Amino acid sequence: MKTLAAQVITPEDLLNxxxxxxxxxxxxxxxxxxxxxxxxxxxxxxTFSKLTDELLAIAVPGLTGIVxxxxxxxxxxxxxxxxKAQYLEKWDEATAIINEYWQKLSIxxxxxxxxxxxxxxxxxxxxxxxFIDNEVHHRGQGYVYLRALNIEPPFFWER
Amino acid sequence: MKTLAAQVITPEDLLNxxxxxxxxxxxxxxxxxxxxxxxxxxxxxxTFSKLTDELLAIAVPGLTGIVxxxxxxxxxxxxxxxxKAQYLEKWDEATAIINEYWQKLSIxxxxxxxxxxxxxxxxxxxxxxxFIDNEVHHRGQGYVYLRALNIEPPFFWER
Numbered sequence: 001m002k003t004l005a006a007q008v009i010t011p012e013d014l015l016n017x018x019x020x021x022x023x024x025x026x027x028x029x030x031x032x033x034x035x036x037x038x039x040x041x042x043x044x045x046x047t048f049s050k051l052t053d054e055l056l057a058i059a060v061p062g063l064t065g066i067v068x069x070x071x072x073x074x075x076x077x078x079x080x081x082x083x084k085a086q087y088l089e090k091w092d093e094a095t096a097i098i099n100e101y102w103q104k105l106s107i108x109x110x111x112x113x114x115x116x117x118x119x120x121x122x123x124x125x126x127x128x129x130x131f132i133d134n135e136v137h138h139r140g141q142g143y144v145y146l147r148a149l150n151i152e153p154p155f156f157w158e159r
Numbered sequence: 160m161k162t163l164a165a166q167v168i169t170p171e172d173l174l175n176x177x178x179x180x181x182x183x184x185x186x187x188x189x190x191x192x193x194x195x196x197x198x199x200x201x202x203x204x205x206t207f208s209k210l211t212d213e214l215l216a217i218a219v220p221g222l223t224g225i226v227x228x229x230x231x232x233x234x235x236x237x238x239x240x241x242x243k244a245q246y247l248e249k250w251d252e253a254t255a256i257i258n259e260y261w262q263k264l265s266i267x268x269x270x271x272x273x274x275x276x277x278x279x280x281x282x283x284x285x286x287x288x289x290f291i292d293n294e295v296h297h298r299g300q301g302y303v304y305l306r307a308l309n310i311e312p313p314f315f316w317e318r
Contacts, residue, residue, distance in 0.1 A: 007269075008284060009284050010268070013284070014167060037244060042307050043303065140297065143299075147204050
Protein backbone atom coordinates (compact mmCIF):
# COMPACT_ATOMS: atom_id res chain seq x y z
CA MET A 1 0.00 0.00 0.00
CA LYS A 2 1.80 3.05 -1.29
CA THR A 3 0.47 5.63 1.15
CA LEU A 4 1.40 3.48 4.14
CA ALA A 5 4.91 2.79 2.93
CA ALA A 6 5.81 6.15 1.40
CA GLN A 7 8.88 7.76 2.91
CA VAL A 8 10.71 10.94 1.91
CA ILE A 9 13.76 8.74 2.39
CA THR A 10 13.91 5.20 3.73
CA PRO A 11 16.41 4.18 6.44
CA GLU A 12 18.11 1.92 3.87
CA ASP A 13 18.55 4.75 1.35
CA LEU A 14 19.83 7.11 4.05
CA LEU A 15 22.41 4.50 5.06
CA ASN A 16 23.48 4.07 1.42
CA UNK A 17 23.71 7.85 1.13
CA UNK A 18 25.96 8.06 4.19
CA UNK A 19 28.13 5.12 3.18
CA UNK A 20 28.41 6.54 -0.34
CA UNK A 21 29.86 9.70 1.18
CA UNK A 22 32.12 7.65 3.42
CA UNK A 23 33.42 5.71 0.41
CA UNK A 24 34.27 9.01 -1.29
CA UNK A 25 36.03 10.31 1.83
CA UNK A 26 38.05 7.09 1.87
CA UNK A 27 39.21 7.84 -1.69
CA UNK A 28 40.20 11.36 -0.61
CA UNK A 29 42.32 9.90 2.23
CA UNK A 30 43.92 7.55 -0.30
CA UNK A 31 44.67 10.45 -2.66
CA UNK A 32 46.89 12.22 -0.09
CA UNK A 33 50.62 11.50 -0.13
CA UNK A 34 51.54 9.91 3.22
CA UNK A 35 53.50 12.93 4.43
CA UNK A 36 50.95 15.54 3.35
CA UNK A 37 48.11 13.64 5.01
CA UNK A 38 49.80 14.30 8.35
CA UNK A 39 51.49 17.65 7.68
CA UNK A 40 49.82 19.74 4.97
CA UNK A 41 47.32 22.44 5.80
CA UNK A 42 46.23 25.91 4.71
CA UNK A 43 45.56 29.03 6.78
CA UNK A 44 46.28 27.40 10.13
CA UNK A 45 43.59 24.76 9.66
CA UNK A 46 43.88 21.15 10.78
CA THR A 47 45.68 18.60 8.59
CA PHE A 48 43.51 16.06 6.78
CA SER A 49 44.62 13.37 9.26
CA LYS A 50 43.31 15.55 12.11
CA LEU A 51 40.05 16.11 10.25
CA THR A 52 39.81 12.35 9.71
CA ASP A 53 40.36 11.83 13.46
CA GLU A 54 37.26 13.94 14.01
CA LEU A 55 35.20 12.05 11.42
CA LEU A 56 36.18 8.71 12.99
CA ALA A 57 35.43 10.03 16.47
CA ILE A 58 31.94 11.05 15.37
CA ALA A 59 30.62 8.26 13.12
CA VAL A 60 30.81 5.04 15.16
CA PRO A 61 30.77 6.59 18.66
CA GLY A 62 27.84 8.80 17.59
CA LEU A 63 25.77 6.03 16.02
CA THR A 64 26.47 3.45 18.75
CA GLY A 65 25.68 6.13 21.33
CA ILE A 66 22.32 6.70 19.66
CA VAL A 67 21.51 2.99 19.43
CA UNK A 68 22.69 2.15 22.97
CA UNK A 69 21.35 5.42 24.41
CA UNK A 70 24.75 6.18 25.90
CA UNK A 71 25.83 9.79 26.24
CA UNK A 72 29.59 9.45 26.61
CA UNK A 73 31.39 12.75 25.95
CA UNK A 74 33.03 13.34 22.58
CA UNK A 75 36.72 12.45 22.45
CA UNK A 76 39.33 12.03 19.71
CA UNK A 77 41.84 10.50 22.11
CA UNK A 78 41.00 6.82 21.70
CA UNK A 79 44.20 5.85 19.90
CA UNK A 80 46.98 7.59 18.02
CA UNK A 81 47.26 6.53 14.38
CA UNK A 82 50.50 7.33 12.61
CA UNK A 83 50.14 5.76 9.15
CA LYS A 84 47.55 6.37 6.47
CA ALA A 85 47.06 2.61 6.22
CA GLN A 86 45.90 2.58 9.85
CA TYR A 87 43.34 5.25 9.07
CA LEU A 88 42.04 3.27 6.11
CA GLU A 89 41.81 0.14 8.24
CA LYS A 90 39.92 1.97 10.98
CA TRP A 91 37.70 3.54 8.31
CA ASP A 92 36.72 0.09 7.00
CA GLU A 93 36.06 -1.20 10.50
CA ALA A 94 33.78 1.77 11.04
CA THR A 95 31.95 1.04 7.77
CA ALA A 96 31.05 -2.45 9.00
CA ILE A 97 30.02 -1.27 12.47
CA ILE A 98 27.80 1.45 10.99
CA ASN A 99 26.06 -1.10 8.75
CA GLU A 100 25.48 -3.36 11.76
CA TYR A 101 24.18 -0.71 14.17
CA TRP A 102 22.02 0.97 11.53
CA GLN A 103 19.81 -2.13 11.41
CA LYS A 104 18.83 -1.50 15.03
CA LEU A 105 17.16 1.83 14.22
CA SER A 106 13.40 1.85 13.60
CA ILE A 107 11.73 4.65 11.65
CA UNK A 108 10.32 6.00 14.92
CA UNK A 109 13.83 6.15 16.41
CA UNK A 110 14.85 8.84 13.90
CA UNK A 111 12.38 11.21 15.54
CA UNK A 112 13.43 10.56 19.13
CA UNK A 113 15.39 13.31 20.81
CA UNK A 114 18.84 12.18 21.89
CA UNK A 115 21.54 14.03 23.81
CA UNK A 116 24.47 13.17 21.51
CA UNK A 117 27.78 12.98 23.35
CA UNK A 118 25.88 14.31 26.37
CA UNK A 119 25.95 17.69 24.66
CA UNK A 120 23.80 17.97 21.50
CA UNK A 121 20.14 17.42 22.28
CA UNK A 122 18.38 16.99 18.93
CA UNK A 123 16.20 14.49 17.08
CA UNK A 124 18.28 11.50 15.94
CA UNK A 125 17.70 12.35 12.26
CA UNK A 126 19.31 15.75 12.82
CA UNK A 127 22.27 14.17 14.57
CA UNK A 128 22.79 11.75 11.67
CA UNK A 129 22.44 14.47 9.03
CA UNK A 130 25.03 16.41 11.02
CA PHE A 131 27.45 13.45 10.82
CA ILE A 132 27.07 13.43 7.04
CA ASP A 133 27.19 17.21 6.53
CA ASN A 134 30.21 17.58 8.76
CA GLU A 135 32.02 14.95 6.72
CA VAL A 136 31.09 16.59 3.39
CA HIS A 137 32.22 19.95 4.82
CA HIS A 138 35.64 18.74 5.94
CA ARG A 139 36.13 16.60 2.85
CA GLY A 140 35.48 19.72 0.74
CA GLN A 141 38.39 21.27 2.63
CA GLY A 142 40.47 18.21 1.77
CA TYR A 143 39.70 18.84 -1.90
CA VAL A 144 41.32 22.29 -1.60
CA TYR A 145 44.36 20.76 0.10
CA LEU A 146 44.69 18.25 -2.75
CA ARG A 147 44.30 20.95 -5.41
CA ALA A 148 46.88 23.11 -3.63
CA LEU A 149 49.19 20.04 -3.71
CA ASN A 150 48.50 19.77 -7.45
CA ILE A 151 46.68 16.45 -6.98
CA GLU A 152 43.42 15.72 -8.80
CA PRO A 153 40.73 14.81 -6.22
CA PRO A 154 38.19 12.05 -6.96
CA PHE A 155 34.96 13.11 -8.68
CA PHE A 156 32.49 14.47 -6.13
CA TRP A 157 29.57 12.56 -7.64
CA GLU A 158 31.40 9.21 -7.55
CA ARG A 159 30.16 7.31 -4.50
CA MET B 160 -1.55 7.13 14.52
CA LYS B 161 2.18 7.00 14.93
CA THR B 162 2.94 4.15 12.54
CA LEU B 163 1.04 5.87 9.75
CA ALA B 164 2.71 9.24 10.23
CA ALA B 165 6.26 8.22 11.12
CA GLN B 166 8.90 9.52 8.71
CA VAL B 167 12.66 9.22 8.83
CA ILE B 168 12.49 12.89 7.90
CA THR B 169 9.44 14.95 7.02
CA PRO B 170 9.35 17.20 3.94
CA GLU B 171 9.11 20.20 6.27
CA ASP B 172 12.22 19.20 8.24
CA LEU B 173 14.16 18.49 5.04
CA LEU B 174 13.25 21.97 3.77
CA ASN B 175 14.39 23.51 7.07
CA UNK B 176 17.59 21.50 6.81
CA UNK B 177 18.27 22.79 3.29
CA UNK B 178 17.37 26.38 4.11
CA UNK B 179 19.51 26.21 7.25
CA UNK B 180 22.46 25.30 5.05
CA UNK B 181 21.54 28.04 2.58
CA UNK B 182 21.43 30.60 5.42
CA UNK B 183 24.94 29.53 6.42
CA UNK B 184 26.21 29.78 2.83
CA UNK B 185 24.75 33.29 2.70
CA UNK B 186 26.85 34.20 5.74
CA UNK B 187 29.92 32.78 4.03
CA UNK B 188 29.25 34.97 0.97
CA UNK B 189 28.88 37.95 3.31
CA UNK B 190 32.19 37.13 5.02
CA UNK B 191 34.20 37.53 1.80
CA UNK B 192 35.70 40.93 1.04
CA UNK B 193 34.12 42.20 -2.22
CA UNK B 194 37.32 41.83 -4.23
CA UNK B 195 38.24 38.38 -2.90
CA UNK B 196 34.77 37.03 -3.57
CA UNK B 197 35.43 37.58 -7.29
CA UNK B 198 39.18 37.03 -7.46
CA UNK B 199 40.59 34.80 -4.70
CA UNK B 200 41.14 31.10 -5.23
CA UNK B 201 43.58 28.31 -4.36
CA UNK B 202 45.19 25.68 -6.57
CA UNK B 203 43.47 26.79 -9.77
CA UNK B 204 39.99 26.27 -8.34
CA UNK B 205 37.01 28.49 -9.02
CA THR B 206 36.51 31.71 -7.06
CA PHE B 207 33.71 31.71 -4.46
CA SER B 208 31.58 33.88 -6.78
CA LYS B 209 31.91 31.19 -9.47
CA LEU B 210 31.00 28.49 -6.96
CA THR B 211 28.00 30.60 -5.92
CA ASP B 212 26.98 30.88 -9.59
CA GLU B 213 26.82 27.10 -9.63
CA LEU B 214 24.80 26.89 -6.41
CA LEU B 215 22.30 29.44 -7.73
CA ALA B 216 22.09 27.63 -11.07
CA ILE B 217 21.23 24.38 -9.29
CA ALA B 218 18.84 25.26 -6.45
CA VAL B 219 15.88 27.06 -8.06
CA PRO B 220 16.25 25.68 -11.61
CA GLY B 221 16.64 22.18 -10.14
CA LEU B 222 13.66 22.37 -7.79
CA THR B 223 11.34 24.11 -10.25
CA GLY B 224 12.40 21.57 -12.89
CA ILE B 225 11.40 18.76 -10.53
CA VAL B 226 8.07 20.36 -9.65
CA UNK B 227 7.19 21.35 -13.24
CA UNK B 228 8.69 18.17 -14.70
CA UNK B 229 10.82 20.24 -17.05
CA UNK B 230 14.22 18.91 -18.09
CA UNK B 231 15.93 22.08 -19.33
CA UNK B 232 19.71 21.64 -19.53
CA UNK B 233 21.91 23.02 -16.76
CA UNK B 234 23.27 26.50 -17.42
CA UNK B 235 25.03 29.16 -15.38
CA UNK B 236 24.63 31.77 -18.12
CA UNK B 237 21.34 33.34 -17.07
CA UNK B 238 22.78 36.67 -15.98
CA UNK B 239 26.15 38.10 -15.07
CA UNK B 240 26.35 39.39 -11.49
CA UNK B 241 29.22 41.75 -10.68
CA UNK B 242 28.60 42.81 -7.07
CA LYS B 243 28.30 40.70 -3.93
CA ALA B 244 25.09 42.57 -3.09
CA GLN B 245 23.55 41.22 -6.31
CA TYR B 246 24.45 37.68 -5.26
CA LEU B 247 22.87 38.18 -1.86
CA GLU B 248 19.73 39.59 -3.45
CA LYS B 249 19.48 36.67 -5.87
CA TRP B 250 20.16 34.30 -2.95
CA ASP B 251 17.20 35.72 -1.03
CA GLU B 252 14.93 35.53 -4.07
CA ALA B 253 15.92 31.87 -4.40
CA THR B 254 15.11 31.26 -0.72
CA ALA B 255 11.54 32.46 -1.25
CA ILE B 256 11.07 30.50 -4.49
CA ILE B 257 12.37 27.31 -2.86
CA ASN B 258 9.92 27.72 0.03
CA GLU B 259 7.07 28.21 -2.45
CA TYR B 260 7.86 25.31 -4.78
CA TRP B 261 8.66 22.92 -1.92
CA GLN B 262 5.00 23.02 -0.90
CA LYS B 263 4.07 21.42 -4.22
CA LEU B 264 5.98 18.20 -3.44
CA SER B 265 4.09 15.28 -1.93
CA ILE B 266 5.88 12.54 0.01
CA UNK B 267 5.38 10.22 -2.96
CA UNK B 268 7.06 12.74 -5.28
CA UNK B 269 10.38 12.27 -3.46
CA UNK B 270 10.49 8.68 -4.71
CA UNK B 271 9.69 9.47 -8.34
CA UNK B 272 12.57 9.20 -10.77
CA UNK B 273 13.31 12.48 -12.52
CA UNK B 274 15.80 13.30 -15.25
CA UNK B 275 17.30 16.42 -13.65
CA UNK B 276 18.55 18.94 -16.19
CA UNK B 277 17.81 16.26 -18.79
CA UNK B 278 20.96 14.54 -17.60
CA UNK B 279 20.77 13.05 -14.07
CA UNK B 280 18.12 10.36 -13.86
CA UNK B 281 17.61 9.63 -10.16
CA UNK B 282 14.86 9.59 -7.53
CA UNK B 283 13.90 13.17 -6.57
CA UNK B 284 15.15 12.67 -3.00
CA UNK B 285 18.62 11.87 -4.35
CA UNK B 286 18.57 14.94 -6.56
CA UNK B 287 17.64 17.14 -3.60
CA UNK B 288 20.25 15.59 -1.30
CA UNK B 289 22.73 16.26 -4.09
CA PHE B 290 21.76 19.97 -4.12
CA ILE B 291 22.46 20.14 -0.38
CA ASP B 292 25.67 18.07 -0.39
CA ASN B 293 27.09 19.97 -3.33
CA GLU B 294 26.49 23.24 -1.47
CA VAL B 295 28.09 21.93 1.75
CA HIS B 296 31.05 20.66 -0.30
CA HIS B 297 31.70 23.97 -2.07
CA ARG B 298 31.03 26.00 1.06
CA GLY B 299 33.66 23.91 2.84
CA GLN B 300 36.04 25.07 0.13
CA GLY B 301 34.97 28.65 0.83
CA TYR B 302 35.94 28.11 4.48
CA VAL B 303 39.51 27.32 3.36
CA TYR B 304 39.57 30.44 1.17
CA LEU B 305 38.44 32.55 4.15
CA ARG B 306 41.04 30.97 6.47
CA ALA B 307 43.74 31.54 3.84
CA LEU B 308 42.59 35.19 3.75
CA ASN B 309 42.89 35.27 7.54
CA ILE B 310 39.13 35.72 7.96
CA GLU B 311 37.20 33.79 10.60
CA PRO B 312 34.35 31.87 8.89
CA PRO B 313 30.91 31.57 10.54
CA PHE B 314 30.39 28.60 12.87
CA PHE B 315 29.49 25.49 10.84
CA TRP B 316 26.73 24.49 13.23
CA GLU B 317 25.05 27.91 13.11
CA ARG B 318 22.10 27.69 10.70
